[in-house]
Amino acid sequence: MNDKEILRVKNLVVDVKGKNGKRSEIIKNISFELNKGECLGILGESGSGKSMSMKAILGLLDSHFIIRGSAYYKNMDLMLETPEKLRSYRGNDIAVILQNPMTCFDPLFRMEDQMKETWQSHLNLSKRELHEKALSVLRTMQIPNERDVLRKYPHQLSGGMLQRITIGLALSMEPEILIADEPTSSIDAITQFEIMKEFQKIKEKCGTSMIFITHDLSVISQVADRILVMNQGEIVDMGDFKHITTKAQDEYTRHLVRSKMMVMRQYNQVLQKGETL
Amino acid sequence: MKAYIFKRILTTIPLLLCVSFLCFVFINLIPSDPAEVALRVRQTPVITEEAIEEVREELRLNDPYFVRYIRWLGDCLTLDFGVSYTNPSRTVLGEISRCLPATVWLAGASLLFVIILSLPIGFLCAVYQNSWFDKLMRALIFMTTAMPAYWIGLLLIWLVSIQWDLLPTSGSGSIRHMILPAFTVSLTYISTYIRLIRNNMLENMKEDYVLYAKVRGLKQKNILVRHILKNSLHTCIVAIGMSIPQLIAGTIVVENVFAWPGLGKLCIESIFNRDYPVIQIYVLLIGTLFVIFNLLFDIIQYLADPRLRGER
Numbered sequence: 001m002n003d004k005e006i007l008r009v010k011n012l013v014v015d016v017k018g019k020n021g022k023r024s025e026i027i028k029n030i031s032f033e034l035n036k037g038e039c040l041g042i043l044g045e046s047g048s049g050k051s052m053s054m055k056a057i058l059g060l061l062d063s064h065f066i067i068r069g070s071a072y073y074k075n076m077d078l079m080l081e082t083p084e085k086l087r088s089y090r091g092n093d094i095a096v097i098l099q100n101p102m103t104c105f106d107p108l109f110r111m112e113d114q115m116k117e118t119w120q121s122h123l124n125l126s127k128r129e130l131h132e133k134a135l136s137v138l139r140t141m142q143i144p145n146e147r148d149v150l151r152k153y154p155h156q157l158s159g160g161m162l163q164r165i166t167i168g169l170a171l172s173m174e175p176e177i178l179i180a181d182e183p184t185s186s187i188d189a190i191t192q193f194e195i196m197k198e199f200q201k202i203k204e205k206c207g208t209s210m211i212f213i214t215h216d217l218s219v220i221s222q223v224a225d226r227i228l229v230m231n232q233g234e235i236v237d238m239g240d241f242k243h244i245t246t247k248a249q250d251e252y253t254r255h256l257v258r259s260k261m262m263v264m265r266q267y268n269q270v271l272q273k274g275e276t277l
Numbered sequence: 278m279k280a281y282i283f284k285r286i287l288t289t290i291p292l293l294l295c296v297s298f299l300c301f302v303f304i305n306l307i308p309s310d311p312a313e314v315a316l317r318v319r320q321t322p323v324i325t326e327e328a329i330e331e332v333r334e335e336l337r338l339n340d341p342y343f344v345r346y347i348r349w350l351g352d353c354l355t356l357d358f359g360v361s362y363t364n365p366s367r368t369v370l371g372e373i374s375r376c377l378p379a380t381v382w383l384a385g386a387s388l389l390f391v392i393i394l395s396l397p398i399g400f401l402c403a404v405y406q407n408s409w410f411d412k413l414m415r416a417l418i419f420m421t422t423a424m425p426a427y428w429i430g431l432l433l434i435w436l437v438s439i440q441w442d443l444l445p446t447s448g449s450g451s452i453r454h455m456i457l458p459a460f461t462v463s464l465t466y467i468s469t470y471i472r473l474i475r476n477n478m479l480e481n482m483k484e485d486y487v488l489y490a491k492v493r494g495l496k497q498k499n500i501l502v503r504h505i506l507k508n509s510l511h512t513c514i515v516a517i518g519m520s521i522p523q524l525i526a527g528t529i530v531v532e533n534v535f536a537w538p539g540l541g542k543l544c545i546e547s548i549f550n551r552d553y554p555v556i557q558i559y560v561l562l563i564g565t566l567f568v569i570f571n572l573l574f575d576i577i578q579y580l581a582d583p584r585l586r587g588e589r
Contacts, residue, residue, distance in 0.1 A: 060491055083497075091494030098492065103485035106504050107584055108511070117503075118493045153583040169493070 001072045006176055006209045007034040007057075012069035014049075014056050014233075023066065027053055028233045034177065039203055039210040041224025043217065043244075043256070049233040050213045051181050058094065058179075059086035073177070092122045095170035099182040101162035105154035111165065112150035118169055133172065141168040141198075160191030167198050171206065178202065179211045184219055192219075199223050217245075217260040229253045278586060282576055289572050296564035297353065301346050304557045312338055314551045318362045353561065359554040363547070369554045372543060373562065379449060380532070380539035384524040386459035391466045391520070398467075399474025400506060406479060418468040426527070430461040430534040447536035458535040462528055466520055473516060477509035484508075511582060518574025522566035 001008050014027035027049045034040050042050045055061050057071045057078055071078040073093070078086065090096070098104050105114050115137065116130045125133065131150075138146035141164045154162060163183060170178055180199065184192040196219065202208055203223055214220050220227055220241075227244045229237040229252070236250040245261075248254050305311075312332040316324050333339050337348070352359065358369035402411045421429070437457060438446040445454050481487065482505060490500045529541035536542070540559060547555040579585045 058492065060488070087491075087494050087496065089494070090492055096492035098485065098489055100485055104489040106486045106490070106508065108507055108582070109504075117495060117499065121493065121495050121499070155584050166489075 001033075001075055004035045005033045006036045006073065007211075008072045009033070009053070009057060010070045010072070012053060012056060012071065013067070014052060014061070015066040015068075017064050017066065026233050027056065029069070030230075030233075030235050032228055032235065032238070034209055034211060036209055037207045039212055039223050039225050041220040041227040042211060042213045042230060043215065043220055043227055044230035045215055045256075047232075048230040050230050052233075053230075054096070054179055054181060054211065054213065058090055058096070059083060088122065091118055091170075091175075092173050093175055094177045094179065095173055095175035097163070097166050097170050097178070097180045097183045100159075100186045101166055102154070102159050102186070104166060105162065107154055109153070110150070111152055111154065111157070114154075115150075115165070115169055119172070122173065137168040137172045138165070140171075141165065143168075158191075159187045160194060163187060163191070163195055164198065167195070167202075171202065171208070176209060177211065178208045179213070181213045182215070183212075185214065185216065196222050217257065218264070229256070278580075281579060285572055285575060289568055292568050293565060294350075296568060297350055297561060298346065300557060300561045300564060301349060304553055304560070305342075307553070309551065311553055312336060314553065315362050318550065318552070319365070353558075358558045361547075361555055362552045363550045363555075369558050372555055373540070373558060376538060376540045376543040379537060380525055380528050380541060383455060383459055383462065383528050383532070383537060383539055384521070386455050387463040387466070387524050387528075388521065390460055390463035391470055394463075395467045395470035395474060399471040400478065400501075402471060402475040403478035403482070403505075403509075404501060406475075411475075414471060418471055421464050421468045426461055426465060427530045427534050429464055430458070430531055433457050433461060434534075447534075449538055454535075454537075458528075458531050458537050461531050461534070462524060465527075466524065469520075470513065470516070473513055474509055477512055478505050481505045481508045511578070514574055514578045514581065518570045518577070519567070522563060522570050525566060526563045 010031050012027055012030045013025060015023040015025050017023055030049075030053060032040070042053075044050045052061075056065070056067045059078065059081070061067065067079060069079065073089070078089070081089075105111070112131070112134055115134045119125055119130055119133060134150055135146050138149055143149055143161060143164060149157065149161070149165075157165075167183075183199075184195050187195065199210075199212070200223060203210065210223070212220060212223055224241065226238070226240055228235055229244065229248070229250065231250075231252040237244060237248050237253040239247070244253060245257050248257065310329065312329045313324060315332050315336065316328055321328060337345065340348070356370055358373070361367045361369055361372055398414055402414050405411055434446050434457065437443050444457050448454055487500060487505060490504055525540070528537070528539055529544055531537070532539045532541035533545050540562075544556065544559045546552075547559070
C-alpha cells in the first residue's frame with residue numbers, strides 16, 4: 001500500500017452458502033485501490049456485486065457468506081479485524097450513504113434521537129453538545145427550520161431532505177472514506193440534481209476520498225475521477241469517463257454505454273421537440 | 278388524536294349492541310323451555326302446564342322477543358343480571374363477582390408467564406437463528422402447540438404434584454396453587470409469542486434502517502434492543518390486546534382440571550345445571566372484554582406509533 005492510497009482491496013472473493021451446502025461465487029476475485037482525495041465510481045447493473053463488495057469490506061455480511069481476500073485501510077487488513085473494531089470504523093472512519101433515505105431511519109424515533117445515537121456510538125459528548133451538533137449539521141446542509149426538523153419523525157420529511165441529513169450525518173464524523181451506495185436512485189429528478197450538487201461540493205471543498213456506487217452513467221460522470229465497471233461479480237473495465245465511453249475493451253461496458261447514449265439521444269430529441277412547440 | 282379516540286369509542290357502541298343481541302338470541306335459541314328448566318331446577322315435584330305458564334308470566338317470557346331483549350339490555354346496563362336458576366337466593370352479579378377475581382388472578386399470572394418467558398426466548402431465537410437453542414425452542418413450540426391444555430395440565434399434575442410433590446394438585450388460596458394452572462394456560466400463548474417475536478425480529482433485521490444503523494457504527498446491542506425489538510413488539514401490541522380476553526376465556530378448561538374457583542368453573546357448572554342467566558352473562562362478559570380490549574390496544578398502538586398518529 002503506497003502513501004497515495006487510502007484503501008486497497010486485493011483478491012476479494014465472496015461465496016454464498018446455498019441450502020444444499022453448495023457454494024456459489026458472487027464476487028470473483030476483484031482488486032482495486034482508492035487514492036486519497038479521489039472519487040472512485042463503481043458502475044454496474046443491479047446484481048453485479050457493487051454493493052455486495054462494499055458490504056464485504058465493511059464486515060456487514062452474515063455467516064451465509066464466506067469472504068476471502070484482503071482490504072487494507074491505513075495498512076490494516078479490515079478482513080482480519082474483530083467485529084468491534086470494524087464497528088468502530090463504520091460511521092467514523094468510513095461513512096456510508098444508502099440508496100433509500102425514506103426507509104433508512106427507524107420510523108419509531110425522532111430525527112434528533114437517531115442523529116445523536118450515531119455520535120454517541122463513537123464520541124463522548126454531553127447532551128447539550130449532541131443537540132448543538134445536530135443543529136449545526138442541519139444548518140450546514142441548509143435545511144430550514146432545523147429545530148422543528150429535529151423533532152420530526154422520518155415519515156414527516158421528504159426523501160430529499162432525509163438524504164441531505166444522511167449526507168450531513170456522514171460528513172459530521174469527518175470520515176476518511178465516504179461510500180455512497182446508489183444515493184440518487186430512489187429520489188426524484190429535481191432532488192437528484194440537488195443531491196449531486198452536494199456530492200460535487202464535498203469533492204471540491206472537503207477532499208474526502210469517495211466511492212460512488214451507481215448504475216447510472218450520467219450520475220457517475222458528474223463526480224467520479226475514475227470508473228470501475230462491474231458485471232456478474234467481476235471488474236470488467238477500469239478508467240476515466242472518457243476511457244469508459246470511448247475506449248472500453250469489454251463488450252458489457254460498450255453495451256452499457258451504447259444503451260445509455262441511446263436513452264440520452266431520445267431524451268434530447270423529446271426536449272428539443274418540447275422547445276419547438 | 279382526541280378525535281380518533283372519540284371516534285373509536287363511538288364505533289364500539291354498535292359493536293357492543295351486536296354482541297349483546299347475539300348473546301341474547303343464541304341463549305334463547307337453546308331448545309329447552311327456560312320456564313320448564315327453572316321449575317326443574319327449583320325441584321318442583323310435578324311440572325304442569327299451568328305451573329309452566331305461571332313461571333312464564335313470572336319471568337315475563339311471553340312478551341315479544343325484542344321487548345324482552347330491550348328489557349334485558351336495560352337491566353344489564355344497571356348491572357341487574359337477574360337471579361341464578363339453580364339458587365334463586367343468589368344473584369348472577371353476586372356469582373360473577375365471587376368468581377371473577379380468581380379468574381383475573383389466574384389470567385394475570387398467565388400473562389406474566391407469557392411475557393417473562395416469550396420475550397427473552399423469542400429474542401434469543403432471533404439473534405441466534407438456526408443455533409441449537411433456536412432449534413430446540415422451535416421443537417418445543419411445535420410440541421406444545423400440538424398438545425391440548427387440559428392434557429398438559431393433567432401431565433403437570435402427575436409430574437410436578439404427584440411424582441415430585443412440589444406443588445398442590447388443585448384448589449386455591451396461595452401463589453403455590455396458582456403456578457401450575459397459570460403455567461398451563463400460558464403455555465399455548467408462550468409458543469405463539471415466541472414465534473411472533475422471533476419472526477418479527479427476523480423480518481425487521483432485513484429492513485434498511487437496520488443496515489443504516491450498522492453502517493453508522495451503532496453498537497449491536499443497541500440495534501437489537503432499541504431498534505429491532507422495539508419495532509418487532511409493535512405488532513405484538515395488537516396480539517396482546519386480543520390475548521388478554523382470550524386468557525380470561527381460556528381458563529375455562531384449566532380451571533376445571535385444577536378445581537380453580539373462577540369464572541370458567543362457574544360457567545361449566547352453569548352449563549350442566551342449565552343456569553341460563555349465568556351462562557348468558559358469562560358470554561356477554563367475555564364478548565364485552567374482547568371489544569373493550571380491542572379498543573384499548575388499538576388506542577395504545579395508535580399512541581405508540583408516530584405514523585399512525587399522523588403527525589405532520
